[in-house]
Amino acid sequence: DQQVKQNSPSLSVQEGRISILNCDYTNSMFDYFLWYKKYPAEGPTFLISISSIKDKNEDGRFTVFLNKSAKHLSLHIVPSQPGDSAVYFCAASDLLRGADGLTFGKGTHLIIQP
């Protein structure tokens, strides 16, 4: 059973508009969440993270929101740029277990249209 779910396999957004990528999780032990961006033929690169003690974290054009009661997080990209076209993975971990690695969602392919 998937513990981290990204229900939209793809998302198309016009350049300059806001991109919103969603992620749901089921494991209440998760307390650290990350977004990774992946271009074809490259490894994932870290984008932004949030711990469960916060409900929002911003880094430039990227903001992650966490709703613990709903077990939901979202990544907002404003404004969207052509270089943002990539696959975005939501990932979660349990800091208590730490080294057990990350649990990933299946990814959302974001396409920024000119």
Add this chain to the structure above:
Amino acid sequence: NAGVTQTPKFQVLKTGQSMTLQCAQDMNHEYMSWYRQDPGMGLRLIHYSVGAGITDQGEVPNGYNVSRSTTEDFPLRLLSAAPSQTSVYFCASRGTVQETQYFGPGTRLLVL
């Protein structure tokens, strides 16, 4: 600073052959891990290591062996390759528990 490096970039194997996927990092990270990514799937953890001499299984460990004799290297061995192991393999490393994982560029493996 090379970060996380993986070799080879691409490999074709016949069913039953064995091979080792290499992973090295130069960031003095204690934690290293191996993931595989299949079409339409997220990355799934195969094995991980919290330091030299210590390894443990992840979500999908069957058919793979690992060892960690040095901090820098974390090779992944396929003992007897099967078509189900056709995938893209990513190695990752991180420092402390709170730090993010850095991924290598991946090894594309095709098992015929």
